[in-house]
Amino acid sequence: MFFEIRKSDSMSRRDRERLFKRNEILNASLRIFAEKGFKQTTLDEIAEVSEYGKGTIYNYFSNKEEIYTAIMEEVSFIFSSRIKEIYSENLSVFDFLTNLTKMFFEFYETNQPVFLLMVRIRTDFIESDALNKSELFRCNHTETLGLYREVLQNGIDSGEIKPIDIDNFITFYRGALFHFISHSKHNGNKNSIEENTNFIINIVFNGIFNQ
Amino acid sequence: MFFEIRKSDSMSRRDRERLFKRNEILNASLRIFAEKGFKQTTLDEIAEVSEYGKGTIYNYFSNKEEIYTAIMEEVSFIFSSRIKEIYSENLSVFDFLTNLTKMFFEFYETNQPVFLLMVRIRTDFIESDALNKSELFRCNHTETLGLYREVLQNGIDSGEIKPIDIDNFITFYRGALFHFISHSKHNGNKNSIEENTNFIINIVFNGIFNQ
Amino acid sequence: MFFEIRKSDSMSRRDRERLFKRNEILNASLRIFAEKGFKQTTLDEIAEVSEYGKGTIYNYFSNKEEIYTAIMEEVSFIFSSRIKEIYSENLSVFDFLTNLTKMFFEFYETNQPVFLLMVRIRTDFIESDALNKSELFRCNHTETLGLYREVLQNGIDSGEIKPIDIDNFITFYRGALFHFISHSKHNGNKNSIEENTNFIINIVFNGIFNQ
Amino acid sequence: MFFEIRKSDSMSRRDRERLFKRNEILNASLRIFAEKGFKQTTLDEIAEVSEYGKGTIYNYFSNKEEIYTAIMEEVSFIFSSRIKEIYSENLSVFDFLTNLTKMFFEFYETNQPVFLLMVRIRTDFIESDALNKSELFRCNHTETLGLYREVLQNGIDSGEIKPIDIDNFITFYRGALFHFISHSKHNGNKNSIEENTNFIINIVFNGIFNQ
DNA sequence: CATGAATGAGAATTCATTCAT
DNA sequence: CATGAATGAATTCTCATTCAT
Numbered sequence: 001m002f003f004e005i006r007k008s009d010s011m012s013r014r015d016r017e018r019l020f021k022r023n024e025i026l027n028a029s030l031r032i033f034a035e036k037g038f039k040q041t042t043l044d045e046i047a048e049v050s051e052y053g054k055g056t057i058y059n060y061f062s063n064k065e066e067i068y069t070a071i072m073e074e075v076s077f078i079f080s081s082r083i084k085e086i087y088s089e090n091l092s093v094f095d096f097l098t099n100l101t102k103m104f105f106e107f108y109e110t111n112q113p114v115f116l117l118m119v120r121i122r123t124d125f126i127e128s129d130a131l132n133k134s135e136l137f138r139c140n141h142t143e144t145l146g147l148y149r150e151v152l153q154n155g156i157d158s159g160e161i162k163p164i165d166i167d168n169f170i171t172f173y174r175g176a177l178f179h180f181i182s183h184s185k186h187n188g189n190k191n192s193i194e195e196n197t198n199f200i201i202n203i204v205f206n207g208i209f210n211q
Numbered sequence: 212m213f214f215e216i217r218k219s220d221s222m223s224r225r226d227r228e229r230l231f232k233r234n235e236i237l238n239a240s241l242r243i244f245a246e247k248g249f250k251q252t253t254l255d256e257i258a259e260v261s262e263y264g265k266g267t268i269y270n271y272f273s274n275k276e277e278i279y280t281a282i283m284e285e286v287s288f289i290f291s292s293r294i295k296e297i298y299s300e301n302l303s304v305f306d307f308l309t310n311l312t313k314m315f316f317e318f319y320e321t322n323q324p325v326f327l328l329m330v331r332i333r334t335d336f337i338e339s340d341a342l343n344k345s346e347l348f349r350c351n352h353t354e355t356l357g358l359y360r361e362v363l364q365n366g367i368d369s370g371e372i373k374p375i376d377i378d379n380f381i382t383f384y385r386g387a388l389f390h391f392i393s394h395s396k397h398n399g400n401k402n403s404i405e406e407n408t409n410f411i412i413n414i415v416f417n418g419i420f421n422q
Numbered sequence: 423m424f425f426e427i428r429k430s431d432s433m434s435r436r437d438r439e440r441l442f443k444r445n446e447i448l449n450a451s452l453r454i455f456a457e458k459g460f461k462q463t464t465l466d467e468i469a470e471v472s473e474y475g476k477g478t479i480y481n482y483f484s485n486k487e488e489i490y491t492a493i494m495e496e497v498s499f500i501f502s503s504r505i506k507e508i509y510s511e512n513l514s515v516f517d518f519l520t521n522l523t524k525m526f527f528e529f530y531e532t533n534q535p536v537f538l539l540m541v542r543i544r545t546d547f548i549e550s551d552a553l554n555k556s557e558l559f560r561c562n563h564t565e566t567l568g569l570y571r572e573v574l575q576n577g578i579d580s581g582e583i584k585p586i587d588i589d590n591f592i593t594f595y596r597g598a599l600f601h602f603i604s605h606s607k608h609n610g611n612k613n614s615i616e617e618n619t620n621f622i623i624n625i626v627f628n629g630i631f632n633q
Numbered sequence: 634m635f636f637e638i639r640k641s642d643s644m645s646r647r648d649r650e651r652l653f654k655r656n657e658i659l660n661a662s663l664r665i666f667a668e669k670g671f672k673q674t675t676l677d678e679i680a681e682v683s684e685y686g687k688g689t690i691y692n693y694f695s696n697k698e699e700i701y702t703a704i705m706e707e708v709s710f711i712f713s714s715r716i717k718e719i720y721s722e723n724l725s726v727f728d729f730l731t732n733l734t735k736m737f738f739e740f741y742e743t744n745q746p747v748f749l750l751m752v753r754i755r756t757d758f759i760e761s762d763a764l765n766k767s768e769l770f771r772c773n774h775t776e777t778l779g780l781y782r783e784v785l786q787n788g789i790d791s792g793e794i795k796p797i798d799i800d801n802f803i804t805f806y807r808g809a810l811f812h813f814i815s816h817s818k819h820n821g822n823k824n825s826i827e828e829n830t831n832f833i834i835n836i837v838f839n840g841i842f843n844q
Numbered sequence: 845c846a847t848g849a850a851t852g853a854g855a856a857t858t859c860a861t862t863c864a865t
Numbered sequence: 866c867a868t869g870a871a872t873g874a875a876t877t878c879t880c881a882t883t884c885a886t
Contacts, residue, residue, distance in 0.1 A: 018866095039250045043860060053868040055863080064860065093419075161419045168410055169419070171398050172391050179386025180379075187382050199379055207418035208304075208372045208380070229849085254877065264851040269878070440845095461672045465881060475847040477884085486881065515841075544812075583841045590813075590832055591841070593820050597812025602805050609804055621801055629840035630726075630794045630802070651870085676856060686872040691857070693870095 001027045002114050003074065022060045025050045026074070029067045034113035037120060038068055073136045075118055080140040082107070087147040093155030098201050101177060105193040108181045119182045145170065161205075173204065212238045213325050214285065233271045236261045237285070240278045245324035248331060249279055284347045286329055291351040293318070298358040304366030309412050312388060316404040319392045330393045356381065372416075384415065423449045424536050425496065444482045447472045448496070451489045456535035459542060460490055495558045497540055502562040504529070509569040515577030520623050523599060527615040530603045541604045567592065583627075595626065634660045635747050636707065655693045658683045659707070662700045667746035670753060671701055706769045708751055713773040715740070720780040726788030731834050734810060738826040741814045752815045778803065794838075806837065 003023035005016065028050030032041045043064060047054040061067045086099045108115040148170050155161040177200060184196065191199070214234035216227065239261035243252045254275060258265040272278045297310045319326040343349075359381050366372040388411060395407065402410070425445035427438065450472030454463045465486060469476040483489045508521045530537040570592045577583040602622060611618065636656035638649065661683035665674045676697055680687040694700045719732045741748040781803050788794040810833060817829065824832070 037248075037250075039248075042858085047869090054861090055868050055870095056866075058861070059866065159421055162421050164414070164419055165402075165410065167398060168391075168395075168400060168402075168407075169414070171394050171400075172387055172411060172414065175390025175394065176383055176387030179390055180383050183382050183386065184379075187378060189379060189382075191376075191379075196379075199376065200383065203375070203380070203383065203418070204414060205418045205420045207414070207416045208375055209416045210370050210373050225848085232849085253875080255875090265877090266851050266853095266879080267849075269880095270849065270851095273878095275877070459670075459672075461670075464879085469848090476882090477847050477849095478845075480882070481845060484882095544816075581843055584843050586836070586841055587824075587832065589820060590817075590822060590824070590829075591836070593816050593822075594809055594813050594833060594836065597816065598805055598809030601808025601812055602801075605804050605808065606801075609800060611801060611804075613798075613801075618801075621798065622805065625797070625802070625805065625840070626836060627840045627842045629836070629838045630797055631838045632792055632795050647869085654870085675854085677854090687857090688859080688872050688874095689870075691859095692872095695857095697856070 002030055002111055003027050018060075021052070021056075025052060025057055025060055026067065026071055030071050030117060031113045033068060033071065034117040034120065038064075069134050069137075071117065072121060073134055073140075075114055076137050076140040078114075079107075079118065080144050083144050083147055087151065091151075093151055093161050094201070094205060096151045097173070097204070098197060101197045101200055102193060104177060104181055105196055109193065116182055119178050176200070176204075213241055213322050214238050229271075232263070236263065236268060236271055237278065237282055241282050241328060242324045244279060244282065245328040245331065249275075280345050280348075282328065283332060284345055284351075286325055287348050287351040289325075290318075290329065291355050294355050294358055298362065302362075303369075304362055304372050305412070305416060307362045308384070308415070309408060312408045312411055313404060315388060315392055316407055319395075320404065327393055330389050387411070387415075424452055424500075424533055425449050440482075443474070443478075447474060447479055447482055448489065448493055452493050452539060453535045455490060455493065456539040456542065460486075491556050491559075493539065494543060495556055495562075497536055498559050498562040500536075501529075501540065502566050505566050505569055509573065513573075514580075515573055515583050516623070516627060518573045519595070519626070520619060523619045523622055524615060526599055526603060527618055531615065538604055541600050544600070598622070598626075635663055635744050636660050651693075654685070658685060658690055658693055659700065659704055663704050663750060664746045666701060666704065667750040667753065671697075702767050702770075704750065705754060706767055706773075708747055709770050709773040711747075712740075712751065713777050716777050716780055720784065724784075725791075726784055726794050727834070727838060729784045730806070730837070731830060734830045734833055735826060737810060737814055738829055741817075742826065749815055752811050809833070809837075 001023070003026040005019055005023065011019065025046065029041070029046050032045055032049060041064075043054055043057065046067070047057060050057070057067075061070065082103050083100065086096060086103065089095075089099075091099065104115070149166050152161070152164075152166045152169065156163050156166075180196075180200060189196070212234070214237040216230055216234065222230065236257065240252070240257050243256055243260060252275075254265055254268060257275075257278070258268055261268070268278075272281065293314050294311065297307060297314060300306075300310075302310065315326070360377055363372070363375075363377045363380065367374050367377075391407075391411060395402075400407065423445070425448040427441055427445065433441065447468065451463070451468050454467055454471060463486075465476055465479065468489070469479060472479070479489075483492065504525050505522065508518060508525060511517075511521075513521065526537070567589075571588050574583070574586075574588045574591065578585050578588075599622060602618075606618065613621070634656070636659040638652055638656065644652065658679065662674070662679050665678055665682060674697075676687055676690060679697075679700070680690055683690070690700075694703065715736050716733065719729060719736065722728075722732075724732065737748070782799055785794070785797075785799045785802065789796050789799075813829075813833060817824075822829065
């Protein structure tokens with residue numbers, strides 16, 4: 001499960017239970033949102049999958065959008081954290097992107113719905129404008145971009161990579177990667193994470209020209 | 212406008228008018244579908260934007276899904292045609308992908324909603340299963356893939372490009388390109404079509420490594 | 423066809439044509455009303471079956487209800503006439519009802535939709551209150567009842583039949599007959615008109631008791 | 634009211650309440666269906682008469698047809714049960730039909746809408762094909778017919794009644810009876826149940842011939 | 845007159861949210 | 866808190882009727 005209690009020490013039993021149930025609802029919702037999108041997902045379904053009453057859900061979230069936002073914030077937080085971790089290792093652009101790519105593939109492997117949901121947000125950003133309202137979400141996004149930029153700028157400065165337009169490259173790379181991952185299963189891709197990672201990294205760093 | 216009367220010669224005035232109005236409805240729907248997606252789009256809105264009564268819409272299409280399908284079939288047909296044209300010039304992989312990339316950028320420039328809608332389908336394929344039912348749509352898709360494959364295989368055989376996994380490359384390339392284009396405006400990309408095309412082609416063919 | 427031009431002599435060509443077309447519409451409507459009832463029948467269907475444009479129909483009738491009323495008035499008129507004919511022969515109750523019964527069976531044979539429609543009215547009398555407004559319809563009904571009553575009263579007076587409650591008998595007899603005829607096909611009844619007539623007349627006049 | 638809770642012992646309060654409300658909806662619908670027929674009846678009206686919100690109705694039935702089917706199944710079940718009871722007394726044809734006739738008159742007296750609805754089904758069988766789908770309904774019908782047949786066959790074998798065509802007689806008798814009852818009020822029939830029963834039974838068993 | 849396109853009032857159905865228990 | 870019944874606003878779709886050509 002994606003939503004799990006992590007720092008339960010400092011909480012009262014009541015608070016822990018509350019958080020636990022809240023997470024159960026989020027996990028159920030996550031799966032359905034990922035599969036169907038925001039509008040398509042009904043509260044009846046969330047209630048059924050989460051095995052709580054429909055009314056109960058409203059004790060934890062004040063409306064459907066809030067559930068979606070909570071998920072997206074957590075998702076963006078997790079991704080942001082993972083990226084930060086990799087960033088903190090002070091790697092070359094090549095190693096940074098290799099690790100990043102591997103991390104996304106692994107994430108897909110273990111948390112497919114979360115990943116698909118993230119991809120979906122990038123298209124659906126209009127379906128629910130909750131995200132635009134979410135300070136946290138935008139903040140994570142901006143912060144992450146900053147890390148990417150820094151690594152790439154260093155790579156350019158050190159001569160590791162060509163002096164490309166950084167922001168465009170980020171758009172390009174993330175689009176390619178997320179799309180590739182989310183369509184890989186559908187397209188019958190049977191390669192291992194390493195093979196897929198190498199495939200992408202190879203293209204991006206060396207190109208497909210022979211020589 | 213995307214839907215326009217092309218071969219009106221052989222039609223009666225009545226038929227031409229009917230087609231014209233049908234196209235008006237399609238053009239209006241297209242914009243809204245592109246912006247909001249299938250489920251989000253209401254018939255009231257289509258009626259309002261197309262400036263017809265709600266009932267009138269149903270004189271041209273038997274339900275909402277049929278409008279969506281009609282659009283998608285036309286969109287897929289147009290893209291398929293453009294790709295075929297480029298393919299028929301018997302170009303090298305480099306020139307093929309360069310022209311293709313330019314074509315997609317140009318398409319975005321002149322028919323932004325159509326392009327966005329196409330991108331949306333790739334995520335939304337669940338929202339409406341109309342597409343799965345559309346023989347024409349699937350057919351265009353398969354045919355297009357065949358062209359890609361042939362060009363790439365020739366490129367590999369002739370030694371122009373490395374012996375990459377063709378299907379994975381197609382997934383990668385299309386994902387990258389479509390995502391890049393659809394996010395370029397949102398990301399403040401001010402480059403010309405040529406600049407953007409070169410940017411992408413350069414990465415894909417030469418990589419970002421410095422030498 | 424049920425609606426046919428009968429007295430066309432005194433009419434101008436224009437009037438004859440008008441009447442002819444009006445009848446075509448009525449004949450088409452009749453079939454559909456008989457099969458589906460008033461509400462279920464759409465003007466689109468009437469237009470299609472009658473092979474006239476929807477608008478044309480409104481040149482002959484000012485609304486759907488008027489078509490229905492026109493049919494009902496004609497139907498009630500025809501039945502009323504047939505009953506009058508039989509009545510005018512001054513028959514015994516036995517012969518009167520025998521002829522009447524035979525007539526209804528024959529009518530069903532040649533004009534099944536008309537007959538079914540008539541039966542339907544007896545249940546549907548609420549669906550369209552047109553009938554309540556139709557003076558002619560009520561008039562035919564009353565007149566017919568009068569004939570029945572007279573024949574039966576004469577039969578009672580002459581000692582042919584028992585002194586039964588006349589109005590109740592009429593209700594009973596008509597209900598039985600109409601229901602029997604309209605369900606006969608559905609129930610797999612393969613008897614000839616004579617056999618069916620005898621069957622009913624026999625029960626009504628002699629009863630089913632053995633002796 | 635027609636729908637009432639009968640075996641509430643084994644149910645929880647919640648289930649009892651749910652059943653109670655479901656019955657309220659059915660009773661309201663029954664009246665309207667009887668008066669107007671299936672198509673004519675709107676959910677707005679059912680909601681209004683049953684004094685529930687329109688949405689509430691959908692918590693108990695998944696669509697309008699299901700309400701109609703539920704009613705028809707119950708109606709057919711009740712009638713079937715009553716007929717079985719009378720059948721189980723092993724009566725002569727005369728007593729069987731007398732009791733049956735009385736039962737139908739009594740039923741009309743206490744549950745007029747239910748009776749009218751039943752009569753309506755016999756004409757409307759096309760309006761909603763729900764009935765064709767209802768196994769239970771067809772089953773009750775077939776079973777009931779079987780009882781009629783058995784009683785009549787015994788009557789023929791024992792010499793009580795003439796050797797008539799049984800199926801045709803059933804069609805005749807039921808048509809006559811149902812029509813008579815449903816039109817009696819409308820026709821100003823003021824007789825008691827006994828008088829009406831005797832009237833019909835007398836005709837059917839002894840005929841109207843004077844000796 | 846003939847036509848069929850245009851229309852909107854009306855009907856069924858869905859679903860987020862409220863609320864009494 | 867937990868629950869699910871109640872609700873009505875919103876949505877899709879139908880169809881009698883009008884009207885311009």
